[in-house]
Structure formats: C-alpha cells, structure tokens
Amino acid sequence: MFGKERNDVKAIILDQEKVKTRHILPNLWRLTNGYGWLIPLLLLIVWELASHMQWVESYQLPAPSTIGGTLYEWLLDGTLWTHGSMTTLRVLAGFFLGSIVAFIFGICNGLFPTVHQLTDPLIQGLRAIPSLAWVPLFVLWMGIGETSKVVLIAVGVFFPVYLSVVSGLQQVPKQWIEVGRLYQLSRLQLVRKILLPASLPSCFVGLRSGLGLGWMFVVAAELMGASEGLGYLLVMGQNTLSPDMIIASIVLFACIGKITDWILVSIQRRVYKGGSQWS
Amino acid sequence: MFGKERNDVKAIILDQEKVKTRHILPNLWRLTNGYGWLIPLLLLIVWELASHMQWVESYQLPAPSTIGGTLYEWLLDGTLWTHGSMTTLRVLAGFFLGSIVAFIFGICNGLFPTVHQLTDPLIQGLRAIPSLAWVPLFVLWMGIGETSKVVLIAVGVFFPVYLSVVSGLQQVPKQWIEVGRLYQLSRLQLVRKILLPASLPSCFVGLRSGLGLGWMFVVAAELMGASEGLGYLLVMGQNTLSPDMIIASIVLFACIGKITDWILVSIQRRVYKGGSQWS
Amino acid sequence: EQTLSKVRLDYAHYSPTSLVLKEFGWLEERLEEQGIKVEWVFSQGSNKSLEFLNSNSIDFGSTAGAAALLSKANGAPIESIYVLSQPEWTALVSTGSITDVSQLKGKKIAATSGTDPYIFLLQALSAQGISLDEVDIVNVQHGDGANALSSGQVDAWAGLDPHMARVEVERGGQLFYRNVDFNTYNLLNVRTAFLQEHPEIVQTVLETYEQARQWVIEHPEETAQLLSEDANIPIEVARIQLERTSFESSVLTSTQNETLRRAGETLLQGNFLKQDVLLDETIDALLNKDVWEGAQ
C-alpha cells in the first residue's frame, strides 16, 4: 500500500529495513534474541524439582527425566521407530490422498465458474461439520482399519488445501492473464504457464495448514482403535496410567509433526524460485 | 500490487470491477448462480431413493427422511434445545477463555519484543502438539467435568487467536506509527489509538478460525465423557448403533457452528466501520 | 474433616450390582439425611473407571482386580475394598475360524488395553508360549471390539460381558478359550484420600452395595431384566452374563492375592509393569482387607 521503489538498487535495502523495523516499542532484540530457550529450560528445571520434591504426584505428572528415560527406552527397543513410522505413514497417506483430491476439485472449481457455482455450496456445507464428528460414522462405514484412518486424515487435509487452491486460482491478477492473451496462449497454456504458477504460493499455504490438520486427525484416527502408532502409545499410557508414556508420545507427535512441516517449507523454498512472497 | 487510483470517483467502480472479473474462463455466472442447491438436492433425492430401494443398508446409512424424523423428534421433546445449548455454552465458554488469554499473551508479545523473544519459542513449541493429544492428560489432571472440557476447547481456540494478534500487531505499518509519533502520542495512546485498531482485522481472522477449532474441540471434549451435549448424542448413537442419531447430531453441529460463525462475521462488519479490508 | 456435598460412583454394564444400586436409590436414601448427593458416572470399561478415579472424577469405581493392580503399580492413589462379584466375564472369542489359542499366531486380536480381557489375553498367550510380537493386538474400547469381530476386521477378540454374551447369541461368536482362574474378580475401588477423610461414608456405601448384592442373589430374573434394559440387550444375553457371574462372597481373602499375583507376573513378563515393582507389596497395598469384613 505504501510507497513505491524508485532507485535502481533500492529494493533489496528496503526489504532489510522491513525486517529490522518489525518491532515497534524499543528493541532489546540483541539482548534477548537467542534466549528463547531460557524460559523452557527454567520450566523444565522447576518441573524436575517439583517432581523430586513430590510437590506434584508422579502419577499425575512424572519428572522430565522419567519422560526422557521412557523416550530413550523407546529409542533403544525400536518402539519409537515402529510406532513413529506407522503414524507418519498414515499422515502422509492421508495427506497425499486429501491433497490430490483437493487439487482436482480446487482446479476444476477455480477454473470453471459453472462447476464452482454448482459444487462449492455443497463443499462449504460439508466444511461446516467439525471433522471429528465424522469419526463414529467412518468407523461404522469403514471399520477401524487403515481405510477409515487414512480417509479421516484425508478429510481433514482436504478442506484447507481445496480452499487455498480455489482462492489462489481466483485471485490470479487479471493483469497477468491479459499478458497471456497478448501472447495468444491457448487455454491450456494459460493454465500451465500462468494460472498454476501464480497460484502456487496460495497452494503451499493450504498444504501447510492441511499437513498440520493431518497430524491432528491422526490422533483422532488412532484413538478410535489401533495396534500401532503414536496414538496407540497414547491410549496405552492412558489405560495403564502411565503419564510418562502419554507425555512421551505427545512429545513425539510434536517433533515428528514439526519435522514434516520443515520438509514442506524447504520444498516450498525450492519451488518458489522467485522469493518466498509474490504479493 | 498493480496500478493506483487516480480519478476522484474511480475507487468504487474499480472495486466492482474486481468482483466481476474474478472468474477467468468464460463466465456462465448468470446461468448457474443461485443453482448451488441443485447438486445437494439431487444427492438427497438419490440418497433417499437408495435407502428405500435398499441399495444401502439402513443400519449403515439411514434415509434423509429418517434423519429428518429424528431431528423433528428432538425438536419436539426438547432434546435439541437441552443438548444443543449445552454444547454451545461449552464452546462459548472455551472460546471466551481461550480468546481472552490469547489476547493478553498476544498483546504482550506483539508490543514487547523482549517478551516475544522469551516466550514465543515456548508457545510455538506447544503449538506443534496436535491439540487432541492433550485429551488424556487433561482428563488425568482435571477429570472429566466441565473444567477439562472448557480448557480443552480454550487450548484449541488459543493458538490461532494468539498468532493473529501477534502478527496483526507486528505488521502494523510503520507509517501509521510515525503519524502517531508526530502527534506526540504517549505509548498507551499509541497502543489504544493506532496499534489496536490497526490490528483488528487480523484479530478477527484469528477469532473466526479459533471459533471453528472450538467447534472441532467440543466434539473431542464431549467424546471423552459427557452426560449432555451433541457429542453425547453422537456417542449414544454410536453405542446403540443408531446411525440416524449420529448423522442428526453431525447436522446439528454443522448448523449451530455455522450460526455462531455468522454472528461473529456480523459483529466484525459492525466493528470495521471502514470497510471489510484495510490493507 | 471436610464436609462432603456429594459422593460420586460409577456404574457399568459389566457390574450388575452397580446397576441395581443405582436403580433402587438405596444409597441416595441413606445419604439424604446428611445432605449428601449421589452422582453416577457411566463407565465403558475398567480403563475408563480407573481414569476417572485417578483424575478425581469419581470416588468409587468398579474394575477388574488386575486392572486396578496395573494402575496401583503405576502410582494410582486407590485401594480395593470390596468384592462385587466373581465373574467369568472374559474369554477369547472368534466367529469360528479360530478354535485354539495356538492358532492366534500372526492374527489380529481386538482388546482394550489395561482391562481384564487384555490381561486375560496376555495370560492365555503366555500359557501357550506365544510372545506378544507374534500377534497383532488392536486397541479398541470393548463395544467397538465386538463390532470389529462381527464385521471381520479382527480374527479374535478378548471379550467382555455383556458384549461377549451378545456376540455369542446374536452373531454366532464362539468362546474358544475360557479359564475362570484368569478372571480377576470385579472389585470396588475407592480413592485413598476419600477413604481416609470419610471412612463412615465408605461404610455406608459398602452396606448399600451389600444390600444390592443380596437382592441380586434373591432376584436373578429381575436382575437380568434390569440389565437387559439398561444395556439395551436381549434378556437371554443378560441371563447368560449373570449365569457366568458368582455373587457368593464380598470379602477380600487371600484368593484374590493369588489371582492377582498370577496376573501380575504375566504383566511383569510382558513389560507392562516396571521391572522394579515389588508385586506382593503392591498387591497388599491395593487390597485393603480392613474396611469390609462381611455383613455385621
């Protein structure tokens, strides 16, 4: 909204300016940056102490060292690998299924207004259903096997991806499309050379939030019955009153989820050659 | 990104232009608009037929009329009101709790870079945990009463609201803050007169997605044990093998969720006097 | 001593006495004069009941003995004070394809972890010399396990009454492995803190439970009727469940110690208990024989 670049070498400097002036009130950045681990560390120490001093009951909140021990054990006896990989596989399967379907629907809806007018209300209606409410129905229809798990995750992934593909395509600036028309591009070329690349950033936003939801739904999917997976460990911990197992599996969920997100972000960086934001 | 307005009356016309040129490929808008109900209606008819012709087992998928019947019954015997209001109350309680905490944290983090540097990593770490995984821990810590339900919903609501408050505050254009400084505003006035109103649109985006997540988490909260609420109806339907109850409660979830979203959107319209988007 | 406003108990289909007590409201009557209310919470299985106890959501919970032991070994602040029944409520069920425990190798078996059927399954496998790695145990809640078996998603199921009886009657399920001794009693547990703070209320609860037990013994047909209504099951299913349940004794004896020790050893072997757990001491701490010594 503000200003416009003029000098032939100014653009990059301005960008750096933006980064620096993010914070508004006096900036203690130099002092505090890199000290983000301070508070978590402090909390861990207090927590450990609280456990040893018996301020909290260990059956309610075991010490971090106990949880670390559990994780280490899991690492040694292969539990971590078996269950972690199972859950990751489910998430990925659901993520791919959901994204592919979302892309197909999204592209059709984004390109053809007729299709959009006809099918979008239905999709929006389905979107209003809190996806967890599907669980009992999916169990009824598809049992508790892998199918229903993957489908549940895919449903969770579908909506954010679909929405961002459609809005990405619909919001491609008219100006770029005009350039395509000046070059006499065929409709297919227009899609391939302009519409798709232009909506890529929006698609990635959708993919990332879809992946996040995928991790949420794998928990739901594994809670509904599983013989393997981090969710299974969670339920085992719950049923055998082992809070260390519960917290250890929560930690694993968080870590693996974060790793998959990082992977997606780095793919995104590679694909967007023109910088991370196109505006 | 493109162009700039010039003529003194052009702005509004350009806005209309935008609306019209959204769709790219030949526009059958006039033909198809308002026909969004066509496909859902068709599906309903096929579904009803399929049920009557016994193409699908009724214990797997009852006819829409059966579901409608169940809903009508619930309306008459007060079930709808009792359980619907209970669930809505829970969502609202969790929504308010989560939003208020998120606003407090968000404002502190958005305004004071030191606080941000220190606490944001912790919050981001917690955010990586798929919120459903909290369920067993919350039950362990707070039992299955209203407390743990409301807290679970609040946790779901917290993150999107927090993130959007922080990013809203951090992205207030430097230019506006300079105007405030030219007027010798005190720090408090700066916050009240510029920073908060400027970040309002972003906050509302967060509130809306928070509310959506709130509805998702109320399902999880009520699945973990409840004696009232739509989630209870869902569980009852599951345990007594009554798919009509399952689907009826799904429909209720969707409808009430949609209504609360509408309410939020209309509040948003009233609050943003300057139009729906500021950019 | 703190004043108490309400007492919270669970009720479960696997524990008929709790249904009777809830139905007739004897406890409510007894506590009304003291201004104490009674709250009933539905429990889907021992695991849920223990979860509620540990999170201070209920004061009294009815569970299988072994499930309580597992929880106690992990630090749960509970004690078992009363024998609700000696049920043969669990067995291994299949729809006919499997007739012997030895055939379970490599098969999918549904069970609810942390409950008696689960521990029953562990004991059965261990007796047959099958290790846990050789089978695929799917963790589902009891009711979902019954559905999973009838729709063929699992090969066998460590069942629990009344779901088990229902599968037998309605879907042709077969109990291919039974063993009364591997069932670990239906015990009533109380939170330790509650026992210490309100011993007299505990007595009152036990007295009314005793009243319910007597009623069940005297009215088997009515009990079946009640169970069938509450659990939404046919009357013959309810009858089968009750036939397999003995309400003879309510007092904790050394029999329970032995049964629990056997279950505990299996749990130790399967690594479900930490290796440093002292089994006998834990069992002694769990079974509090001083609270209930039979009807006066």
Added chain:
Amino acid sequence: MVVIEAKDFAKYYEETCVVNQVNFSIEREEIVGIIGTSGSGKSTILRALSGLDAQYEGQLYQEEQHPSVVFQEARLFPWLTVLDNVLFGLAQTEEMIVRARMYLQKVGIEQAERLFPNELSGGMAQRVAIARALVRKTSVLLLDEPFSALDAFTKMKLQRLLLDLWEAERTTMVLVTHDLEEALYLCDRIIVLHGQPGLVKATITIDVPKPRRRDDVILARYKGKLLKLLQLEEEVE
C-alpha cells in the same frame, strides 16, 4: 503509409458511453501520444488497438495483428528470471536467447538476467518490460502510461532510452500518458481527449526534431497550448 486507423471509434459499457467519435490515423515510424484526464478513455482505445477488447463500435484498422504492449505496471511473472520473462511465450532457441540478451543489453540491464522480479526496482522492472515487448519484433508498440509509476529522474532516463530504441528500430508507437512533458519530449503528434465520454478535442503536431531539449522554449509554448486545451490553466490570470 498508414499503419493504424480509427474511424468513428466508440465504446459503450452497457448503456454508458466512455469514448465517442474517435478518428485518427497513424503513419509508419510515427510516435503518437494520446493525452487526457483520467477516465477520458485513453486505456480503452489502447486495449481495443491491442486486441484485448474486441467489442467496440466503429472501425479500427491495425496493420500488425498482435502488437506488443507495455503497461504502467511491468507485469513481470515473479516465478521467472528476468531472462525467462523476456523469453516468455517464445521458442527457447539458442538464437532467441541471444536476441533476448541483446535487448536486455539495449535497455541497460544485461547484468540482471538471472535475477527475479522481486529483486528489481521499479525502474529496472520497467526496462525488462520494454525489452520483453521489443524482443518480439512487432512493427507496432503500444504503451499505456509506461513510466507513470516511476520517479521523475528514472522516468527521464527511460524516456531517453525509449527514444534511443526508436531511433535504432523505428517502431511505430502509440503512447498513452497524462504527463505533458513526456508527450512533448517523445511524440510527433498528440491526440488530446477530453470529457466524459471522452471526445477528441484536438490533434497537435509537434514540429521539433527529435531528440529534443526538455527546457526547449518552443516546447514550453506547446505546453501552454495543451494546458489551455485541457482547461487546466484557466485558473491563472
């Protein structure tokens, strides 16, 4: 030789007329300016000439089927490098790449060919846009306020650049602008549009050889004439 001709050109949006009775003809190698207040229909005429809009009244003759167009915004594709942007829509042959590089050099940013558009300033981006238009070797170049988003000094440099390119290639150009100095510096003839709907108020031939001096006193006189035509100078006695 006439390359472009408009006869009774008019444009309606639904019922409302936005330009009317536009007549002009443009010879080969001419640079013709279209000047007028905002909303007088300058862009409308240019869009019709470029073929982006075929629904108008009257007749347009255009020798070049697919003329090149430079817009106010550079309209570069952010996912392509500068070189790929210039090559957009063309066969990526060795020969083409050489030609693209040549034009990048002509507009003075050959060193930036590997950069992406978001690494360029407004002036650099507009240079790329000009290179992209020229590389297609069309006989007609249409420009819609090509420099109006730039600062005054960059603007002057690019006007000079455009003039140099014209001297080398002799492309016929139609230049829509609202900048009087720009029109006076570049154009052989200036078509003045005025009002809503826009009507051709006058066509002025600038009889000064190119390149011109910006502080030329004769140009100042033409400027006074244009200001009067556009009714902007009345206020001063």
Added chain:
Amino acid sequence: MVVIEAKDFAKYYEETCVVNQVNFSIEREEIVGIIGTSGSGKSTILRALSGLDAQYEGQLYQEEQHPSVVFQEARLFPWLTVLDNVLFGLAQTEEMIVRARMYLQKVGIEQAERLFPNELSGGMAQRVAIARALVRKTSVLLLDEPFSALDAFTKMKLQRLLLDLWEAERTTMVLVTHDLEEALYLCDRIIVLHGQPGLVKATITIDVPKPRRRDDVILARYKGKLLKLLQLEEEVE
C-alpha cells in the same frame, strides 16, 4: 526571520554516510524545495526536521517544535472517517470540529466528511492529509513528495490548491520532491542535492512571483539549469 536552519547537518547509518555538509536557512513564509535523485537523502533531512529522527550530526534549528508533515502516502487511518482523521490527536471540541470542517472545505472535499478512506481516490485522500496537517495550525509544514503518487492532472490541481492555501495562511513550507515542474511552480528557493552521500550542489532562487504560469518561458530556463546541475541533460548535444 529565520525559522529553520541547518548547520553542517550529516546523517550516518552505522558506518555509511547518506547525507553530508548540509547547510541552509529558511525564512518565515518561504516555500523551499529540496530536490535530488533517489537516495540523495531528501527524506532523511525532512525526517530530522520533523523530529522523527534525532540521531544526526551537526545542528538543526527549528522554531516550531512539532511541525506538521504530509507524506507521499496519505497515511489516513482506515478505521476513522475523513472528519475523524482530520481531528486525529486533537480535542474533539465543538470549535475544533468547526475548524476541521473549514479545512475540509478549503481542500474541496467537505461533502466527503462521513466517508472512510477506502472510499476515496488517491487525490481525495491526499487532500484529506493536507487538511489534517493544516488544521493543527503549526507555523511550519513539511512535505515529502506529497503528490508523487498522483496522476499529472490531479497533481497540478493539488499544487494549485497548496499555493492557494499558502496565500491564505502564509505557512512556511519545506517541500521534498523529484518533480522539477512542481519545484519550479511552487518554490521560492530550490536546494539541489546530488550524489551518494548527498551533498548540496547548489541553491537556486526562483525570481518569479507566485502564482506562476506553468508554460512560463523563464521557468523553462530554470529547468534547463536544474537539469544541468543534476547531470541529466548531458546526453543531448
């Protein structure tokens, strides 16, 4: 009487110097232009004068503690109506509202006082920004390229408006611009900055009474002089 004075003003960003050795003094009621290529430090000087930036070398004297500033962008608050934007930061007394209305009328948009900024065109928004600056009745008005985002005709109208306001209020003004015509039309004196770091290359006094004619031949001469100073005209023989 001197209202503003700079003595050996210089500004460093970390190690790099962006302007250096700036000396000037501005009398009451003068309109002084600062002109120079992009990056020569015009905005830097103005920010220092406005008090937004206190970390510079040398001395600045400023009679008015808190001068009004108009920026390139209108910087209106989108959540306030036009009237509330003008009243921003002031006591909302009856008297103030009357004064705000008066200035809205002076800039010619009194009918828009209930509108929100996103309903305004660029030209209207900039008028509001000028009203907002004037309503504070400060003796000094600083302008940083106030019209450079507008089209040529709107720009001319607003320059004329600014001149009318100056004739009525006689506010001392410092006008940063890169538009030579604008500087020539409005300013009594023009400070020419050049290079990086920016140095004062010359100070030119325009000896033509205001209001001036835009097509004035004497102004064209001054323009030639400025172009030469800024080394923009060398290319033409």
